[in-house]
Amino acid sequence: MTSCCSSLEVSEELRQYLKTPTFDNWQWEDAEIMVLLQVMFTDLDFISSFNIEPEALQHFLFEVYRRYNNIPFHNFQHCFCVTQMMYGLIWLTDLRNKLENIDLLIMMTSAVCHDLDHTGYNNAYQVEINARTELALRYNDISPLENHHCAVAFQILQKESVLGSVQTDQRGNHQILNKFKSILPAFDFTNKEHKDLVRALMMILIKVSDISNEARPMEVAEPWLDCLLQEFFNQSDVEKLEGLPVSPFMDRDKVTKPSSQIGFIRFVLLPLFMELANLFPCLEVSRHRKEIMKNRYEEILLQPNAGRSVCLSVHSSTSSTR
Secondary structure (H helix, E strand, O other): OOOOOOOOOOOHHHHHHOOOOOOOHHHOOHHHHHHHHHHHHHHOOHHHHOOOOHHHHHHHHHHHHHOOOOOOOOOHHHHHHHHHHHHHHHHHOOHHHOOOHHHHHHHHHHHHHOOOOOOOOOHHHHHHHOOOOHHHHHOOOOOHHHHHHHHHHHHHHOOOOOOOOOOOOHHHHHHHHHHHHHHHHHOOOOOHHHHHHHHHHHHHHHHHHHOOHHHOOHHHHHHHHHHHHHHHHHHHHHHHHOOOOOOOOOOOOOOOHHHHHHHHHHHHHHHHHHHHHHHOHHHHHHHHHHHHHHHHHHHHHHOOOHHHHHHHHHHOOOOOOO
16 A cells, blocks of 8 residues: 555445444455544544544554554454454444543554554564564563554654553453453443443453454454464464474464364353353354354364365465455
8 A cells, every 4th residue: 555545435334334243354455444444433533522633543544554564464454353343342332322432542542553563473482482582672571562562552643642551462361351250240331430340341342352353254254364374374484493492373284273263262252252242242143153153163173184174275375364
């Protein structure tokens, strides 16, 4: 994309489609995605509520676009998908009437910025396997990627912002979930003393948006799994070349689509959606879709030679997300 301009006409039908968890990101070019991101921020009344100049929003989003790297998974398309899912959840769960506008802005900005300048190598590579990386040294081995994403976001904003902390470190999944489960029985949107509980909910929603591909239709979700495995395999190839231990679940000679997804859906995605569905019953449909996906991968895993064929298909795929 050479500019942030696009001739995309945003119809009312497209605006409504953009609010759904079934939105298909693969239909759109980067320039069109820029327009759709502006639509989200505008339709949530951020422009008027916070006196944001439309040109300033456009410039901010373009700088964000520039700071996402051309890697298989953690790229600008992923940024858009996470933000669009957050946007959809805000409408689906009626958060506009439950949270303050500033909280919605925090979540949307966090979604846009959550993987800025991702290198394609996870925290395990940065810290546990190769602590000599620049990011590991800079952030003293403490969530180097997340700290870097947030630092780049602040650089773009160029001043103190509402962003807060971008929390997507996978190692924090259980801590976030346990905190949310502990406060859920007493949660009350109208109770002003529950501000800390609201922040816990916001973190859960950001986390769910970040890992929500499997909540989308199979034809949208499956290409993302190909992209994720390609990025994992790229890392494990480098680890092998450098004589380092290969990170778990990233070896292209051992990992298959079904084996990589069954545990992830069962132990990460479903628990998060189950707890959210207790607070927002409308999310039960998304939880059910994840159950279907898990069962499908379990069936594939039982087929003779299925794992090998799936693994080879990912190995031969390109690193592009389109």
